Amino acid sequence: xxxxxxxxxxxxxxxxxxxxxxxxxxxxxxxxxxxxxxxxxxxxxxxxxxxxxxxxxxxxxxxxxxxxxxxxxxxxxxxxxxxxxxxxxxxxxxxxxxxxxxxxxxxxxxxxxxxxxxxxxxxxxxxxxxxxxxxxxxxxxxxxxxxxxxxxxxxxxxxxxxxxxxxxxxxxxxxxxxxxxxxxxxxxxxxxxxxxxxxxxxxxxxxxxxxxxxxxxxxxxxxxxxxxxxxxxxxxxxxxxxxxxxxxxxxxxxxxxxxxxxxxxxxxxxxxxxxxxxxxxxxxxxxxxxxxxxxxxxxxxxxxxxxxxxxxxxxxxxxxxxxxxxxxxxxxxxxxxxxxxxxxxxxxxxxxxxxxxxxxxxxxxxxxxxx
Amino acid sequence: xxxxxxxxxxxxxxxxxxxxxxxxxxxxxxxxxxxxxxxxxxxxxxxxxxxxxxxxxxxxxxxxxxxxxxxxxxxxxxxxxxxxxxxxxxxxxxxxxxxxxxxxxxxxxxxxxxxxxxxxxxxxxxxxxxxxxxxxxxxxxxxxxxxxxxxxxxxxxxxxxxxxxxxxxxxxxxxxxxxxxxxxxxxxxxxxxxxxxxxxxxxxxxxxxxxxxxxxxxxxxxxxxxxxxxxxxxxxxxxxxxxxxxxxxxxxxxxxxxxxxxxxxxxxxxxxxxxxxxxxxxxxxxxxxxxxxxxxxxxxxxxxxxxxxxxxxxxxxxxxxxxxxxxxxx
Numbered sequence: 001x002x003x004x005x006x007x008x009x010x011x012x013x014x015x016x017x018x019x020x021x022x023x024x025x026x027x028x029x030x031x032x033x034x035x036x037x038x039x040x041x042x043x044x045x046x047x048x049x050x051x052x053x054x055x056x057x058x059x060x061x062x063x064x065x066x067x068x069x070x071x072x073x074x075x076x077x078x079x080x081x082x083x084x085x086x087x088x089x090x091x092x093x094x095x096x097x098x099x100x101x102x103x104x105x106x107x108x109x110x111x112x113x114x115x116x117x118x119x120x121x122x123x124x125x126x127x128x129x130x131x132x133x134x135x136x137x138x139x140x141x142x143x144x145x146x147x148x149x150x151x152x153x154x155x156x157x158x159x160x161x162x163x164x165x166x167x168x169x170x171x172x173x174x175x176x177x178x179x180x181x182x183x184x185x186x187x188x189x190x191x192x193x194x195x196x197x198x199x200x201x202x203x204x205x206x207x208x209x210x211x212x213x214x215x216x217x218x219x220x221x222x223x224x225x226x227x228x229x230x231x232x233x234x235x236x237x238x239x240x241x242x243x244x245x246x247x248x249x250x251x252x253x254x255x256x257x258x259x260x261x262x263x264x265x266x267x268x269x270x271x272x273x274x275x276x277x278x279x280x281x282x283x284x285x286x287x288x289x290x291x292x293x294x295x296x297x298x299x300x301x302x303x304x305x306x307x308x309x310x311x312x313x314x315x316x317x318x319x320x321x322x323x324x325x326x327x328x329x330x331x332x333x334x335x336x337x338x339x340x341x342x343x344x345x346x347x348x349x350x351x352x353x354x355x356x357x358x359x360x361x362x363x364x365x366x367x368x369x370x371x
Numbered sequence: 372x373x374x375x376x377x378x379x380x381x382x383x384x385x386x387x388x389x390x391x392x393x394x395x396x397x398x399x400x401x402x403x404x405x406x407x408x409x410x411x412x413x414x415x416x417x418x419x420x421x422x423x424x425x426x427x428x429x430x431x432x433x434x435x436x437x438x439x440x441x442x443x444x445x446x447x448x449x450x451x452x453x454x455x456x457x458x459x460x461x462x463x464x465x466x467x468x469x470x471x472x473x474x475x476x477x478x479x480x481x482x483x484x485x486x487x488x489x490x491x492x493x494x495x496x497x498x499x500x501x502x503x504x505x506x507x508x509x510x511x512x513x514x515x516x517x518x519x520x521x522x523x524x525x526x527x528x529x530x531x532x533x534x535x536x537x538x539x540x541x542x543x544x545x546x547x548x549x550x551x552x553x554x555x556x557x558x559x560x561x562x563x564x565x566x567x568x569x570x571x572x573x574x575x576x577x578x579x580x581x582x583x584x585x586x587x588x589x590x591x592x593x594x595x596x597x598x599x600x601x602x603x604x605x606x607x608x609x610x611x612x613x614x615x616x617x618x619x620x621x622x623x624x625x626x627x628x629x630x631x632x633x634x635x636x637x638x639x640x641x642x643x644x645x646x647x648x649x650x651x652x653x654x655x656x657x658x659x660x661x662x663x664x665x666x667x668x669x670x671x672x673x674x675x676x677x678x679x680x681x682x683x684x685x686x687x688x689x690x691x692x693x694x695x696x697x698x699x700x701x
Contacts, residue, residue: 142615
C-alpha cells in the first residue's frame with residue numbers, strides 16, 4: 001500500500017516535471033520591459049530621457065579624497081577568463097592612478113549566497129570600496145546596503161544590483177545593443193528562416209535574462225521568421241555547456257542552424273561541440289565570449305563573429321569610477337566621468353556609466369586582442 | 372557528553388560511546404580554540420563579537436540541516452537530497468505566495484510540509500523498497516532540483532513583506548534572529564540523541580541493523596522519522612535563506628549537502644554509522660565556518676581557503692580512523 005503510494009507520488013512528480021519541461025520552447029528571459037533597436041544598420045536609437053540619480057549613498061564615509069584607498073572586487077565567480085580580464089583592467093587602473101590598491105576575491109562557482117558571504121566578510125575586514133558583479137540583482141542588495149550603511153563605497157560593473165544598493169553601475173553595453181548585434185549576426189550567418197537554440201548560464205542570471213528578452217523582442221521585430229527552438233541552462237560550467245550544446249545538436253538535427261552562447265563559457269563550449277560534431281559551416285555559433293578562448297574556432301572558420309565589449313576596459317572604468325566617487329568628482333547629477341585612457345564616459349539611466357557600443361571580434365581583428 | 376556517564380545505559384549505548392570519541396571531539400575543540408586564537412592574532416577584526424555573531428548568521432542554514440544529518444549518518448545512512456529540498460521549498464514558498472496567493476504564513480507552512488513530505492518519500496523508498504540511501508537520495512537530488520526548476524520556470528520571486536525579513540536579517544536580544552532558531556534546534560536534537568530511547572535506537576541501527584531488528588526496535592519507523600525530519604529542517608533552512616537574501620531562486624541550496632556532510636563528518640560522526648554526537652557536529656560547523664571566515668579576513672583568497680578546508684577534513688578523518696583502528700586493535 002505504502003509502496004504503491006510512493007510509486008504514485010514518484011510517477012506524478014515525474015509527470016509534472018516532464019510537463020513543465022515540455023512547454024519550455026524558449027525561456028530565460030525576464031519579464032521587464034524591452035526596448036528593441038531599429039532594424040536598419042544604424043546603431044542610433046532615441047536617447048533615453050535623462051533620469052534623476054537613483055543610486056544609493058554611503059553613510060559617514062571617511063573623506064579619502066586624493067588619499068590611498070583599498071578596494072575589493074567580488075565578481076560573480078573567479079577563475080574564468082572573463083573576470084580575469086576585468087580584474088586585469090582594475091590592476092591596470094590601480095597602477096595608472098597610483099593611489100588605489102585593489103584585490104579580486106570571490107566564489108569559485110557563480111552562487112549568490114557564496115558571493116554574499118564574501119562581501120559580508122570584506123565589510124568586516126574593512127575596505128574603502130567594494131566593486132561587484134551581481135549573481136542576482138535583488139539577493140545581493142541587502143549586503144550591499146549593509147556596506148553603504150558602514151560608510152563603504154559601492155560600485156557595480158558587468159551585472160547590476162537594484163540601483164539603491166550601490167552608488168554607480170558601469171554598464172558595458174546596453175542590452176538592446178548586444179541583442180541587435182547577436183541576432184543580426186546570426187541571421188546573416190545562418191539565414192533568416194532557420195532554427196536556433198540558446199545555451200545560457202542560468203535562467204535567473206540577470207544579464208543573460210535581459211539579453212535574451214531583448215533578443216526575443218528584436219528578432220520578432222526585425223527577423224520574424226527565425227525559429228526559436230529552445231533555451232538550455234549550463235551554469236558557467238565548461239563541461240555542462242559542451243554537453244548541453246551536443247544534446248541540442250543531436251536533438252534538433254537539421255532543424256538547428258545556429259547556436260547562441262550567452263556566456264564566455266557557453267560560447268567556446270558550443271563552438272567545440274559544433275566542431276566535434278563536424279558541423280562547422282552548417283551550424284553557426286554566435287555568442288558572447290573572450291577572444292583568446294575563441295581564437296581557435298575563429299581561425300578555423302567555425303565561428304565568424306564573437307560579440308563582446310572589452311572586459312579589461314570594463315574593470316579599468318569601474319576602478320576610475322570608484323576613485324572619482326571617493327574623490328567627490330563624480331556626484332549625483334553628473335553627466336560624464338573621466339576614465340583615464342578611455343576618455344570621458346557618459347552617464348545614462350540615472351546612475352549608470354556607459355562603456356560604449358558592443359564590439360564584434362572577427363578573423364580580421366581577433367589576433368589584436370589578448371585576454 | 373559528560374551527562375552520558377551519569378545515566379545508566381544499555382550495553383549497546385556503551386559500545387557506541389567509546390573513550391576515543393570523546394577524545395576526538397575534545398581534540399577538535401582544542402584545534403578550534405588554537406585556530407581561533409591564531410586567526411584572532413593575525414587579524415584584529417576576527418575575534419569581535421560582531422563578526423562571530425555574523426558568522427553564526429551565515430552558518431545557520433547549513434547548521435539546521437547538519438543536525439538531522441547527524442541522526443541519519445549515525446544510522447549508517449546519508450541524505451544527499453537536502454540541497455535540492457532547500458531549492459524546492461524555497462521555490463514553493465515564493466510560488467505559493469506570489470502565484471497561488473497564499474497568505475505568507477500559510478505559504479511558509481506549506482513549504483515546510485513539502486520539505487517534510489520530500490524527506491518522507493526518501494525514507495519510504497529507503498525502508499520499503501530497500502533502495503540504498505545513497506542511491507535514493509542521489510535520485511531525489513536530481514528529481515527535487517528538477518521540480519524546483521520546472522515549477523519556477525526560472526522566475527525569481529521577490530518583494531516579500533518587511534516582517535518576513537526578520538528571521539534572516541534582524542537581531543533578537545543582540546543576537547541574529549536565526550541563531551536562536553539554530554540554538555533551539557541544537558539543544559533539542561542533542562537531548563533527543565543523548566537522553567531518549569529514540570536516540571539510542573539510532574546508534575543501535577548504525578551499529579548493527581539486523582541486531583536492532585531482532586531486538587524488536589522499530590527500525591523502519593525510526594528511519595522514516597529521521598529522513599522526514601531531514602526534509603523538514605531543509606525546508607526550515609530554505610525559509611531562513613530566502614529571508615536572508617530576500618529573493619527566491621531555483622538554484623538555492625546547490626552543494627549544501629556537501630557542506631552539511633563535511634561538518635558532520637568533521638565533527639566525528641562515522642560515515643559507517645553507530646558513532647557521533649550533536650556536539651561534535653556543532654564543533655565541526657563552527658570549525659569550517661570560522662576557518663573560512665578567519666582565512667578570508669587574513670587575506671587568504673577564496674580558492675586557497677577551499678584547499679585548507681579540504682586538508683583539515685582529510686587530516687581529521689585520518690586521525691579519527693587511526694584512533695579507531697587502535698581501539699579495535701587492528
